[in-house]
Amino acid sequence: MPTYELKVNGETRTLQVSADMPLMWALRDHLDLVGTKYGCGIAQCGSCTVHVDGAAVRSCVLTVDQAQGKEITTIEGLSEDGSHPVQVAWKEIDVPQCGYCQAGQIMTATAFLNDNPNPSEEEIKSAMHGNICRCASYNRILRAVSLAAENMS
Amino acid sequence: METTNKTLTFSRRAFMRTSSLAGGGLLIGFNFVTACKPKAEAPIDLANLNYNDFNAFIKIADNGAVTIFSPNPEIGQGIKTSMPMIIAEELDVSWDMVHVEQGVLDTENYTRQVAGGSQSIRHGWDALRQTGATARQMLVNAAAAKWGVDAAECKTSEGVITNAAGETLTYGDVVNEAAAMEVPEDVALKSVKDYKIIGTDRSNVDIDEIITGKPLFGLDYKAEGMLYASVMRPPAFGQKLVSVDDAGARAITGVTDVVQFGNKVAVLASDTWTAMKAKEQLRPVWEAESAAESTAEHDKILMGLLDGNEFNTLRTDGDVKKAFAQCDQILERTYESPFLPHNCLEPMNFYANVSAEKIHLVGPIQTPEWTANRVAELLERDVADIRLEMTRQGGGFGRRLYGDFALEAAEISNLAQKPVQVVFSREDDMADGIYRPALKYRIKAGVKDGKVIAYHLKEAAINSNMYGLIPNFFPAGAIENYQVDVAKYDSNITTGAWRAPYTNFLAFAEQGFFDELAELMEVDRVQLRLDMLQNVKGTEDERIQYSPERMEKVIQAAVEKSGWGSQPEGTYQGFVNYYCHNSHVAEVADVVIEDGIPVVKKVTCVVDCGIVINPLGAKNQAEGGVIDGIGHSMYGDFSFENGKPTATNFDKYRLIRMREAPQVEVHFMENEHSPTGLGEPTLPPAGGAVANALKAATGNRLYNQPFSKYPEKLKAPDKEILG
Ligand code: FES
Ligand code: FES
Numbered sequence: 001m002p003t004y005e006l007k008v009n010g011e012t013r014t015l016q017v018s019a020d021m022p023l024m025w026a027l028r029d030h031l032d033l034v035g036t037k038y039g040c041g042i043a044q045c046g047s048c049t050v051h052v053d054g055a056a057v058r059s060c061v062l063t064v065d066q067a068q069g070k071e072i073t074t075i076e077g078l079s080e081d082g083s084h085p086v087q088v089a090w091k092e093i094d095v096p097q098c099g100y101c102q103a104g105q106i107m108t109a110t111a112f113l114n115d116n117p118n119p120s121e122e123e124i125k126s127a128m129h130g131n132i133c134r135c136a137s138y139n140r141i142l143r144a145v146s147l148a149a150e151n152m153s
Numbered sequence: 154m155e156t157t158n159k160t161l162t163f164s165r166r167a168f169m170r171t172s173s174l175a176g177g178g179l180l181i182g183f184n185f186v187t188a189c190k191p192k193a194e195a196p197i198d199l200a201n202l203n204y205n206d207f208n209a210f211i212k213i214a215d216n217g218a219v220t221i222f223s224p225n226p227e228i229g230q231g232i233k234t235s236m237p238m239i240i241a242e243e244l245d246v247s248w249d250m251v252h253v254e255q256g257v258l259d260t261e262n263y264t265r266q267v268a269g270g271s272q273s274i275r276h277g278w279d280a281l282r283q284t285g286a287t288a289r290q291m292l293v294n295a296a297a298a299k300w301g302v303d304a305a306e307c308k309t310s311e312g313v314i315t316n317a318a319g320e321t322l323t324y325g326d327v328v329n330e331a332a333a334m335e336v337p338e339d340v341a342l343k344s345v346k347d348y349k350i351i352g353t354d355r356s357n358v359d360i361d362e363i364i365t366g367k368p369l370f371g372l373d374y375k376a377e378g379m380l381y382a383s384v385m386r387p388p389a390f391g392q393k394l395v396s397v398d399d400a401g402a403r404a405i406t407g408v409t410d411v412v413q414f415g416n417k418v419a420v421l422a423s424d425t426w427t428a429m430k431a432k433e434q435l436r437p438v439w440e441a442e443s444a445a446e447s448t449a450e451h452d453k454i455l456m457g458l459l460d461g462n463e464f465n466t467l468r469t470d471g472d473v474k475k476a477f478a479q480c481d482q483i484l485e486r487t488y489e490s491p492f493l494p495h496n497c498l499e500p501m502n503f504y505a506n507v508s509a510e511k512i513h514l515v516g517p518i519q520t521p522e523w524t525a526n527r528v529a530e531l532l533e534r535d536v537a538d539i540r541l542e543m544t545r546q547g548g549g550f551g552r553r554l555y556g557d558f559a560l561e562a563a564e565i566s567n568l569a570q571k572p573v574q575v576v577f578s579r580e581d582d583m584a585d586g587i588y589r590p591a592l593k594y595r596i597k598a599g600v601k602d603g604k605v606i607a608y609h610l611k612e613a614a615i616n617s618n619m620y621g622l623i624p625n626f627f628p629a630g631a632i633e634n635y636q637v638d639v640a641k642y643d644s645n646i647t648t649g650a651w652r653a654p655y656t657n658f659l660a661f662a663e664q665g666f667f668d669e670l671a672e673l674m675e676v677d678r679v680q681l682r683l684d685m686l687q688n689v690k691g692t693e694d695e696r697i698q699y700s701p702e703r704m705e706k707v708i709q710a711a712v713e714k715s716g717w718g719s720q721p722e723g724t725y726q727g728f729v730n731y732y733c734h735n736s737h738v739a740e741v742a743d744v745v746i747e748d749g750i751p752v753v754k755k756v757t758c759v760v761d762c763g764i765v766i767n768p769l770g771a772k773n774q775a776e777g778g779v780i781d782g783i784g785h786s787m788y789g790d791f792s793f794e795n796g797k798p799t800a801t802n803f804d805k806y807r808l809i810r811m812r813e814a815p816q817v818e819v820h821f822m823e824n825e826h827s828p829t830g831l832g833e834p835t836l837p838p839a840g841g842a843v844a845n846a847l848k849a850a851t852g853n854r855l856y857n858q859p860f861s862k863y864p865e866k867l868k869a870p871d872k873e874i875l876g
Pocket of ligand 1: 037042046047048058060061
């Protein structure tokens with residue numbers, strides 16, 4: 001099996017996996033970064049969202065091979081201690097129900113707010129539309145993204 | 154602190170045990186709902202809490218820190234936060250001093266350790282309060298003994314005991330003495346107005362772990378030497394495995410084993426991806442064992458049942474047949490729903506390590522006791538060999554009541570003699586489900602002299618019918634001649650509980666029916682419901698489940714909060730009220746037309762679920778229930794062709810998303826009734842509220858779910874019709 005070097009959360013990590021392995025499974029099963037979640041495997045739900053060179057990407061459809069040489073950030077690397085303004089807003093609004101989708105929601109929201117720090121409500125809804133929350137915590141996700149935007153500006 | 158009357162009848166000596174901890178501190182084990190075994194011993198070793206005898210524990214350390222080992226499975230309904238809040242309230246500590254851990258469960262003797270039916274809080278309410286209050290009393294007694302004063306003169310607040318002279322001791326100061334005290338039989342409970350924690354907003358106790366991506370869920374669990382198992386199951390209901398060629402799967406690097414059990418074949422590998430990929434290389438031969446069923450055929454069969462006269466009658470008042478013959482107006486309508494998969498966002502999974510000495514099971518499960526017993530039976534082992542740990546669960550919705558995935562894990566681990574985690578792919582999860590059964594309702598009502606005098610509800614369902622209490626929900630008792638009949642068809646497609654079983658569709662059918670009935674009678678739709686409720690007041694029929702008074706109040710509150718009847722031009726409203734899971738709910742949906750398409754903008758939801766423990770979490774539940782209800786009514790479409798589901802992932806199966814989710818405004822009724830269910834009751838009425846609002850907006854009435862299947866009905870009329 002080929003050996004890969006991945007730059008994850010500022011560290012270089014070495015792993016031996018098949019070339020077609022999605023980044024999501026490499027993170028979860030080989031690098032012990034289980035914050036990135038499996039929901040569908042076909043880029044439909046957003047649970048597996050990570051940042052690749054700053055952009056929100058679905059790690060279930062990006063292979064380890066494609067991820068080489070890129071800066072990868074997962075929920076574990078978003079902040080040392082949950083202090084990213086989006087995480088803080090998530091806590092203040094108490095967004096999660098079961099919590100399973102929330103890492104993906106947070107990763108989508110952080111990348112979005114980096115590009116668009118002063119979004120309208122409609123823009124937030126469009127940006128978050130690709131992330132499924134089966135518990136339907138959508139009202140709170142909307143409020144938390146708005147709050148984070150306010151706190152960041 | 155004022156106290157309420159003691160209402161409890163069971164003995165605290167029997168349901169609680171205390172012991173001192175080796176490192177200092179007090180451990181209280183308790184078994185809520187029923188008493189412990191007579192000889193129950195509280196464990197001293199915290200790593201080995203004895204859930205044989207107790208199903209929850211409170212630890213008070215000698216620095217005053219409180220740890221509550223929460224007993225019930227957390228599926229997203231917030232009880233891991235709210236149950237400890239109840240204990241902490243009566244213990245009279247500040248919430249900041251409390252740390253909550255999920256209990257570990259390792260045998261058969263736990264009670265109501267099931268998350269389902271929105272009952273966890275309702276059943277735990279008395280016992281949890283008693284437990285906290287008893288612990289508090291023991292600490293007070295210990296302090297009083299130390300001071301040589303009467304315990305009755307001592308007061309507590311936030312973990313500090315104060316005597317009449319104004320001297321103080323903290324709980325930590327007396328915890329070691331308290332551990333040696335008798336468990337008091339008589340303890341006083343706080344009155345509602347003295348609550349400091351119950352009724353206040355508290356964040357989810359796992360919030361920090363969730364937002365930083367810590368391992369919490371079943372799929373996050375790892376153990377030394379663990380292999381990942383991907384299981385091939387029959388591709389269609391009604392098929393069985395004849396043989397399998399596994400050479401292709403075994404040839405893949407990373408695959409360690411392939412095991413066959415029953416009609417299933419598991420591929421074991423060093424990571425999930427390899428196991429899933431190798432499963433695709435299995436070459437099975439299947440054969441038909443029973444009929445390959447299809448939705449088209451089910452539709453005909455269920456309609457046939459409704460048209461026929463082979464029913465099981467669940468309730469009869471008066472004589473509907475005779476009454477219909479005298480009516481001047483009759484309305485009869487049929488409502489149809491599909492199967493629904495649960496689609497917990499965390500797919501089914503479970504870890505098992507079966508060895509000659511013991512069986513270790515870890516994962517997300519709503520029924521630990523049932524599952525441990527089934528595993529013991531399956532492997533012909535003693536249930537005492539089993540240690541079952543529950544993880545946080547990425548959604549439940551009823552699916553995790555069934556331990557099929559845990560049984561698979563145990564069987565595979567037993568065959569392979571290795572620790573394994575069974576992981577369902579999304580496709581496995583959707584295709585190997587235990588679905589909400591497809592069902593149809595036919596409702597007929599008769600009006601005489603402006604009064605509804607007859608009501609006949611018929612249900613035709615796949616595999617199982619509504620449970621016994623539902624026929625006693627509204628409008629039972631309100632209509633003189635009333636009958637509920639059910640019939641079913643036995644299918645080989647597996648079905649089971651899905652968030653708010655039966656009522657999740659029945660509420661839509663009935664509430665749409667009342668709306669249409671009001672139109673036919675030319676009366677106000679809310680007034681019709683209120684008038685019917687008057688007939689139930691003072692009823693002596695003990696079977697009636699709901700309270701007409703509480704229902705009337707939620708209806709009135711919903712009218713007021715939603716601006717019912719005084720909505721701005723261009724906003725169309727739909728009204729529903731419903732009772733299920735011991736809670737009363739009224740909802741109003743607001744629909745507007747945008748670009749010729751009706752859009753649900755807002756839902757006002759009024760809930761009477763008694764005392765609300767944690768309003769912050771409770772609102773989250775209520776909001777989620779409403780949006781989930783709307784999502785499945787709008788989009789949830791699941792059918793079978795030749796025994797196979799027509800959708801197996803989110804590309805074909807549509808779940809509600811951000812832009813489709815209305816704003817939900819939740820109001821809780823303030824009262825002092827004991828808490829009732831909240832995980833489910835806001836869901837059933839939501840689809841009906843939307844359908845009634847859509848009727849007002851478009852002029853089209855919806856009888857079948859999902860609504861998205863009928864795009865011609867989801868259009869604004871050329872000229873807007875006010876419903
Ligand atoms: S798991 Fe990647 S989008 Fe669903
Ligand atoms: S919180 Fe459960 S899926 Fe979003």
